[in-house]
Amino acid sequence: MLEIHAFATPNSVKAVIAAEEMGLPHSLVPVDLRQGRQRSDAFMALNPNGKVPVLIDRSAAADADVVLSESAAILVYLAEKTGQLLPTDPERRGKVFEQLFFHASAASPAFLQAFLHEMRKEPESDARTAARKEVARVLGVLDGSLQRHPYVAGDEYTIADIAHFGWIWRHQSFGADLAAFPSVKRWHDEILSRPAVSAAIASTLALAH
Numbered sequence: 001m002l003e004i005h006a007f008a009t010p011n012s013v014k015a016v017i018a019a020e021e022m023g024l025p026h027s028l029v030p031v032d033l034r035q036g037r038q039r040s041d042a043f044m045a046l047n048p049n050g051k052v053p054v055l056i057d058r059s060a061a062a063d064a065d066v067v068l069s070e071s072a073a074i075l076v077y078l079a080e081k082t083g084q085l086l087p088t089d090p091e092r093r094g095k096v097f098e099q100l101f102f103h104a105s106a107a108s109p110a111f112l113q114a115f116l117h118e119m120r121k122e123p124e125s126d127a128r129t130a131a132r133k134e135v136a137r138v139l140g141v142l143d144g145s146l147q148r149h150p151y152v153a154g155d156e157y158t159i160a161d162i163a164h165f166g167w168i169w170r171h172q173s174f175g176a177d178l179a180a181f182p183s184v185k186r187w188h189d190e191i192l193s194r195p196a197v198s199a200a201i202a203s204t205l206a207l208a209h
């Protein structure tokens with residue numbers, strides 16, 4: 001049984017989507033970010049970086065649980081555990097890692113910065129304009145990839161799609177309009193319609209109720 005320590009957030013939903021897609025039994029443990037629970041001693045013992053999600057796999061070994069943070073690392077762990085959503089041949093696998101690293105180093109930080117500007121409801125500023133431009137640049141890069149093939153890393157749905165989708169599903173929260181990125185919109189709508197994805201979104205959002 002897997003435990004996913006999470007809240008109703010873009011990075012959390014990625015781990016839940018992966019567990020749903022892979023048919024892995026899991027329970028969600030809420031970490032209420034509104035109350036600062038990510039900084040509690042108990043949570044910091046799981047992830048000294050103080051951020052959700054954290055995965056605990058109690059079935060991995062008889063004597064030691066696997067405890068993992070960083071959503072991309074969790075996606076890779078679950079894919080390797082199940083042999084799903086991560087190709088094994090070097091070229092296709094490399095393309096998945098290319099997208100995972102692009103997500104973690106460029107897309108996720110860009111979306112987070114723009115989200116923080118939106119949250120603070122700041123007046124227009126150079127920083128806010130720059131954050132919006134970076135979001136548009138990143139979405140433009142993704143749109144180009146998605147014009148060339150159906151999924152972000154090629155012809156098949158992989159954990160790289162789950163990584164990007166986790167944030168892009170919340171595009172309104174960081175002020176993006178997918179109408180300007182038709183291939184991202186086509187891909188987003190297809191992934192949103194997957195039953196595993198709707199189930200994961202529902203259970204992740206319920207953490208904030």
Ligand SMILES: N[C@@H](CCC(=O)N[C@@H](CS)C(=O)NCC(=O)O)C(=O)O
Binds near residue numbers: 010011033053072
């Ligand atoms: N690189 C991390 C980022 C995790 C992250 O930023 N989580 C946010 C929620 S989406 C969080 O826990 N924020 C609470 C805080 O920063 O105090 C990942 O991909 O898992």
